[in-house]
Amino acid sequence: MTQRPSWQEPPAPAGQSAKGLTxxxxxxxxxxPLWIVVLTSLSTKGAINRAGGLVIWPDGLTFEAYEEMxxxxxxxxxxxxxxxxxxxxxxxxxxxxxxxxxxxxxxNSFGHRFILVLLIITMFVSGGLIPTFLVVTGxxxxxxWWALILPGxxxxxxxxxxxxxxxxxAAELIDAARIDGGSEWRILWSIVLPTSRAVTAVISLFYAVxxxxxxxxxxxxxxxxxxxxxxxxxxLTYVNRGVGMPGSVNSxxxxxxxxxAPLSLQMAVVVLTLVPLVIVYPFVQKHFxxxxxxxxxKG
Amino acid sequence: xxxxxxxxxxxxxxxxxxxxxxxxQYYDPLIGIWDSDWAGLDQFQQLFADSxxxxxxxxxxxxxxxxxxxxxxIPIALAMLxxxxxxxxxxxxxxxxxxxxxxxxxxxxxTIFQQMLGGAGALNQFLRSHxxxxxxxxxxxxxxxxLVTFQGVWKEAGWGIxxxxxxxxxxxxxxxxxxxxxxxxxxxxxxxxxLPGLRGVIVLMLVLRLxxxxxxxxxxxxxxxxAVGHDAAEVLDTYAFxxxxxxxxxxxxxxxxxxxxxISLLLIWGAxxxxxxxxxxxxxRK
Numbered sequence: 205m206t207q208r209p210s211w212q213e214p215p216a217p218a219g220q221s222a223k224g225l226t227x228x229x230x231x232x233x234x235x236x237p238l239w240i241v242v243l244t245s246l247s248t249k250g251a252i253n254r255a256g257g258l259v260i261w262p263d264g265l266t267f268e269a270y271e272e273m274x275x276x277x278x279x280x281x282x283x284x285x286x287x288x289x290x291x292x293x294x295x296x297x298x299x300x301x302x303x304x305x306x307x308x309x310x311x312n313s314f315g316h317r318f319i320l321v322l323l324i325i326t327m328f329v330s331g332g333l334i335p336t337f338l339v340v341t342g343x344x345x346x347x348x349w350w351a352l353i354l355p356g357x358x359x360x361x362x363x364x365x366x367x368x369x370x371x372x373x374a375a376e377l378i379d380a381a382r383i384d385g386g387s388e389w390r391i392l393w394s395i396v397l398p399t400s401r402a403v404t405a406v407i408s409l410f411y412a413v414x415x416x417x418x419x420x421x422x423x424x425x426x427x428x429x430x431x432x433x434x435x436x437x438x439x440l441t442y443v444n445r446g447v448g449m450p451g452s453v454n455s456x457x458x459x460x461x462x463x464x465a466p467l468s469l470q471m472a473v474v475v476l477t478l479v480p481l482v483i484v485y486p487f488v489q490k491h492f493x494x495x496x497x498x499x500x501x502k503g
Numbered sequence: 504x505x506x507x508x509x510x511x512x513x514x515x516x517x518x519x520x521x522x523x524x525x526x527x528q529y530y531d532p533l534i535g536i537w538d539s540d541w542a543g544l545d546q547f548q549q550l551f552a553d554s555x556x557x558x559x560x561x562x563x564x565x566x567x568x569x570x571x572x573x574x575x576x577i578p579i580a581l582a583m584l585x586x587x588x589x590x591x592x593x594x595x596x597x598x599x600x601x602x603x604x605x606x607x608x609x610x611x612x613x614t615i616f617q618q619m620l621g622g623a624g625a626l627n628q629f630l631r632s633h634x635x636x637x638x639x640x641x642x643x644x645x646x647x648x649x650l651v652t653f654q655g656v657w658k659e660a661g662w663g664i665x666x667x668x669x670x671x672x673x674x675x676x677x678x679x680x681x682x683x684x685x686x687x688x689x690x691x692x693x694x695x696x697x698l699p700g701l702r703g704v705i706v707l708m709l710v711l712r713l714x715x716x717x718x719x720x721x722x723x724x725x726x727x728x729x730a731v732g733h734d735a736a737e738v739l740d741t742y743a744f745x746x747x748x749x750x751x752x753x754x755x756x757x758x759x760x761x762x763x764x765x766i767s768l769l770l771i772w773g774a775x776x777x778x779x780x781x782x783x784x785x786x787x788r789k
Contacts, residue, residue, distance in 0.1 A: 208589060209676070211683035226584060227597055233657065234600050237615050240625055257628040258618060304508035319505055326512055328771065331519025332760030333740070334747045338525065338532070339518050355515040358508050388504070417608030420722055424748070440610045440726065444617060474614055481606050489599050493665060 238478075245269050245471035252467055269468035278430070278438060279473065286416060286434040287480075293353040293415040298408055300358055305366035306392050309373075323360045337424055347432075351425040352418065359414075362407050369403045370396055402491040409488045416480065435477050443470045526757040539754075546758035556759065558734070559742040566738065567716045569648045574656055575712065578663030579705065583697065585664065586671045601661025609722040612658050616650075617641055641727075644735035651723060666704055674700040706783040714771030717763050739763045 208214070215223075244252065244259045251264035273279050308316050308323075330336075336355065345351030373396050381391045397404065419436040426432050433441075526546055528539040550556050581601070588594050604612065619625050622639040630637055640650055678696050687695065721740040728736040737745075739759065747756010775786050 209680065211680050213689065223584060223587070227588070227593075230581070230661075231597060231600055234604060234661070237619050241615060241618060255628075256632055257623060258625045260625070300507045300511065303504040307504035316505075319509060322509065323512065326516040328768065329520065330516065330764065331522050332757065332764055333743055334753055334757040334760050335519035335522030335525060336515065337748060338522055338530075338536075338753060339515065341532075342535075343514075354511060358511045358515075360512075363508065413606045417606075417610075419608065419610055420725070423725075436608050436610045439614060444610060444614045444726065471618070474611065474618075477608070477611055485603065485606070486599070489602065492602065493669065 241471050241474050245468055245475045247468055249466060249468070257467065269466065269472040273469055273472045273476070278442075279435075279476070281431060282433055282435045282438040283476065285432060286436070289349070289352055289418075289434055290412050290415040290480075293357065294408055294412045296353060297357045297359070297362075297411040298404075301363050301366060301407065301411075302392075302397070302404075304358070305363045306370050306388075306396060308363070309367045309370035310388075311371075323363065327360050340425065345425055347426050347429060349432075352421045353415070356414070356418075356421070359411070362410060366400075366403060366407060369400045373399055405488050406491045409484060412484070413481065416477075435473075439473055439477055443473050523757065523761050525754050526761045528754050530754040530757070532751075532753065542754065546754050547762070549755060550758050550762065555737070555746075556742060559737045559739050562735070563717055563719055563738040566648050566651065566719045570652050570655060570719065571712060571716075573649075573652045574660070575709070577656055577660045579667055579701065581660060582664040582667035582671060583693070586668060598661075598664075601664070603661070604658045605662035607658065609658075609720075609726060612654060613723070613726050616654055616657075620650075642730050644731050647727075647731050647735040651720070651727070654723065655720065666708070667701060670701050670704040671697070703783055706778050706781065707786070710771070710774040710778050710786055713774035714767060716770055717767050 240258050240260055243262060246262075246265045246267070246269070247255075247259045248264040248266045248268065251259055254263065255261075304323075308320055310316070331339075340346075340351050340355055345355075377395055377399075378391055381395055386394075417436060419434070419440055422433060422437045522536065525536060525539070527542055527544070528536070529542045529545075530536065530539045585594055585597060588597075607615075617624060620639075621627070621641040622637065624641075627637045627639065640646060643650075674696065679692055682692050682696060717739055719738050719740075721738075721744075724736050724738050724741050725744065728741055733741075740763070743756045743759040743763070747753055747759060771786070778784070778786075
């Protein structure tokens, strides 16, 4: 609890309660839908029937929907695909971005101004959807895993955030290391990276969330290969659109049950797409501000 | 060290910029970009003759306008409200909750909305059980603009406060103290100190917003286009997607995309000029 500055008037009760109500309302708007979704996914069929649909108050909880979901091959594959794309994609993006940002942060490096301009231009000018699609398919990307990762692997915005951090890493420290004969790789690995753990975590989260959430690339480059679909696409076709899933071999989740799949099962898929995020989120959340602001100010 | 990033950007960002020339061709993927026939401005003539294109453009501008009016003030107000909360624990808790939806995918957000407001959702479940009839917001073209704006607010307003909070934190507390000593009440202090302190960021955010006026949220519309009908949900991006890629009429779609890029660039440039004329920095210093 911070002390109120002496010059500030004590708040009027009316204003105070209006403030509390507004903030409370904002919190409820985010939390209530999540509460309902989670609770419904954990409810027995009986409880869902009694509630007439979505469940708002706990009543007969069970993990049945999750057990059923995880024995379904479509969801299991989608989960693996999502994790695979996210992990591989984030790793590639981070390596490429860190190297690029570090290279650009050393202001004596060859041509760094030119390359910086080259990067920034892409933030404002783009070929657009269709020329990009033609390049990726032209390189044989249709139906290939790399088409989901490489075209968006570099985020110039993220590179600029990293770069401004690396630029502000104590120059003396780096000079000292250089005098001691450390190579650029060595300096990056043992000085710059360890001193910028927070921003590395934030940027990794940004990239990971991007890969985890992506569905449009799937729609573009592998719309028909349901065995390669990530979770978001399963969520879209199956839960949101209520479509039967082509190519699904499992009868539990496949064509015949598609329209009538229990609500608890649908909500379990929703929760599944949320869980990894909610696990990682608290660890990174406190660093958001630094990451976002450097980007906004120096980008 | 910069080589991998530069190579990726060259391939996936710069080559497509060159690929924009397909908009001036009758591009045939079997022949390739070098041998396809030249169309001159034919694709654009077709585009401008297509009433669906003008509908999509009108929709885009309308949605953009609604989103600007209804969305823009909310993060500012929310940031000011949060900034006035003295307890750090409450502030941190509220922040971590309101940031969260920013990390949800559009698929997830729309699924959640579907479950809350859709025909079989929580709202209608409640209405039905109290014999109040039903009200399916999710498939109603008339209120679609409000719906998508509300979705946008739900997902992004919390995240949008970060930059305003930082601007608020940067205001010198001495100014408030001096103003209070001179007898300025809370509202005068807000008007004469807080809002001028936010002015630079507000202008910057407006410039960015205007620059993106033609990109109202591709994925959000793509997902909901079928349910609402394309009369209300077709925007320039979905138009280029459906009449370019889905129908393999690539040159036509590329022309639609190019039109959008050029206008967007002009909008950014114009908005930035406007910011300069108000004496603000905008995207870059003059």
